[in-house]
Amino acid sequence: MIHGESYKPIIAEAANMAIGEENIYERVFIFELLKDKNDPNAGAGAVGFSVRQPKFYVFKAKAVLLATGGATLLFRPRSTGEAAGRTWYAVFDTGSGYYMGLKAGAMLTHFEHRFIPFCSKTATVPLA
Numbered sequence: 768m769i770h771g772e773s774y775k776p777i778i779a780e781a782a783n784m785a786i787g788e789e790n791i792y793e794r795v796f797i798f799e800l801l802k803d804k805n806d807p808n809a810g811a812g813a814v815g816f817s818v819r820q821p822k823f824y825v826f827k828a829k830a831v832l833l834a835t836g837g838a839t840l841l842f843r844p845r846s847t848g849e850a851a852g853r854t855w856y857a858v859f860d861t862g863s864g865y866y867m868g869l870k871a872g873a874m875l876t877h878f879e880h881r882f883i884p885f886c887s888k889t890a891t892v893p894l895a
Contacts, residue, residue, distance in 0.1 A: 792826075794818045798863075800831060800871040807872065833873075838862030 782791060797815035804811070810831030815824050839860045869875055 792824065795824055798867070800833070800867050801825075801827075802871055810871065833864050833868055835864030835867075836860045838865060 794817060795815045796818050797813045799814040800810055801812040801814065803809040810828065812825065812827040813831060815826070816822065817824070837860050865875060
């Protein structure tokens with residue numbers, strides 16, 4: 768049986784074998800999408816920097832897939848008192864994908880903004 772903590776190494780190994788380790792860039796913060804100069808509705812790449820080294824990257828691509836996740840902490844939780852500290856929000860879901868897509872001219876419709884916070888076993892939620 769494969770457990771959640773095992774997925775990343777399994778996927779990483781499969782990716783390394785499929786496209787080669789030299790074609791995988793980790794710990795790169797993408798902050799800008801590039802548009803195709805011939806087709807203003809098409810993506811042509813992305814710009815980013817390394818979060819560990821003083822390196823700047825410009826990626827060229829035939830197509831761009833923006834899969835940054837959602838956005839949390841946009842709204843204040845309804846939990847009060849002790850329960851407010853028992854809800855975990857993913858701090859890495861910053862909404863940067865929404866920003867980059869909007870800035871590149873994408874029409875942001877029909878996307879989900881749904882987040883179900885993790886609750887520990889000890890948290891009690893009133894039903895009424």
